[in-house]
Amino acid sequence: MSHRFGPLNSGAYEFFGLDQATIRLALEYGITARLTVGAGRSSLEKKYDGFLKYKLLQQSAPRKTPVTVTWLSGAAITTLKWPNPEQQNLFSSRLSYTHQLLIARRFNRRLSLQLFPTLVHRNLVKTRQDENNVYALGAGGRFMLTKRTSFNLEYFYLLPGETAKNFRNGLSFGFDIDTGGHVFQLIFTNSQGMVEKFFVPRNDGSWADGDIFFGFNISRVFQLKEKKSW
Template identity: 55%
Template structure:
C-alpha cells in the first residue's frame, strides 16, 4: 500500500494528465464540428423569413403576409399633433382610428378590409407575394410583394349633385421590394401610384406617383427601430403637400406586435398619407400613434 507521501505526487500527476487531455478532447470536438459544417450541403436553398415582424411598418404595408389560414386583426390609432398645445393635451384629445382584418387565402395571397374614422373611409386590398428572397443555390436577392387597394369615403353628401359614389373612389398600386441584409437589418422600396377618380380642380392630379422607402433595425431580441418615407414625384401634388415621414419602435409581446410611432401624416391608408399629407415633420406637426396586431389561426395547416 502506498504511503500518503507517495500518493500526493501520484494524484498530482493524474490531475496534470487530465488537464492536458481536456484541451485535446475539446479540440477534437471542435474539429468534428467543423467537419460537420463542411459536409453540410452548401447548395441547400432556403427561404428568408421575418424580413419585417408585421404586415405594416408605420404608414406602409410590408412584404409580409399573415400566412395561409391566418387572420390578422389590427387596431391603428393616431392622435392629434404634438404641437397643438396643452389645451388639446398635446394631441391626445383628438384621434382617428382604423380597424382592419387581413386573411391569408394562401401562403402567398392575402385579402384585407378596413374602416377608418377619417372621412368615414372603407378600404379593401389584395397582397400577393410574387417573389421570395432565398439563400443557397440560385439565391434570390429580394422579396417582392404586389399590393393593390381601393378606398371609398362615405361622408354625407352636401348636395344632390354630389350623389355619385364612383367619384369618391381612390385606388393604390404598389410593388413592395425588400431585402433582409442580416438578422438585424431589412430595407424596403415602394414604387407607388395613386389614382383618384375625382379631384377638386383641373390643375390637381388624378394620378399621383411616389417612391417610398422603409427600414427595420433590430436593437434587442424583442425591440426594433423602424422608419418609412414617401417622396412625391414632381407635380401639383408635390407642390402643395408634404412627403410622409414616420419613425417608430416595434415591441414583440407574446402573440402581439405593439408598434409606437410619430409621423407627419394623420391618415393610415395610401389614399391619405401618399397624396394628402400636410404636416411639417420638423416644425412639430407630429402625430403620435400606435398599432396593435394580433394573429388568429382560422384554418390550421396539416
C-alpha cells in the same frame, strides 16, 4: 387596431393632440402562403378600404433570389355625406385606388430594407390643377434592437408634379414591441391618415413646424391551421 392622435403643436388646450384621435380597425387573412386579403374602416372621412397582396418572389439563399417581391392593389371608399346634397354626385367620386410593388431584402438577422414604388389614383380631386394620379417612391427599413423590439423608418418621396408642390413627403418612425401574443407599434409621423389616400398625396404635416402625430398599432396573429412553406 390603429390609433393616431392630433398634432403635438395643437397645444395644451387639445392636450397636445390627445383630444383629437382617429382610429382604424382592420382584418387581414392569408388565403395561401402567397395571397393575402384585407379590409379596414377608418374614422377619418368614415373611409372603408380593402386590398389584395400577392407574393411574386421569395428571398432565398444562397443568392438564388436576392429579394422578396410582392404586388399590392387596394381600393378605398369615403362614406362622408356630401356637403351639398342637392348637387349631383357620382358614386365613383368616392373611390380611390392604390398600387404598390414591394421590393424587400433581409440583409441579416437585424437589418431589413424595402422599396415600394406607389401609384395612388383619386377619381375626384378638388380642383382642375390637382392630379388624379399621384406617383411616389416609398422606402422603409427595420433594425432589430433585441429579439423582440425593433426600430422602423418609412419615407414617401412624391415625384415632381402639382401634388409635390402643394404637399409634403411623408416621414414616419417608430418602435415595435413583440410580446409573443401581440405586436405593439409606437409611431411618430407627420400624417394623421392611415390609408394611402391620406398619407401619400394629401400629407401637409411638417416635422419642422411640429406637425407630429403620435399613434400606435396593435396587431394579433391567429393561426387557423398548420403553416406550410412553398
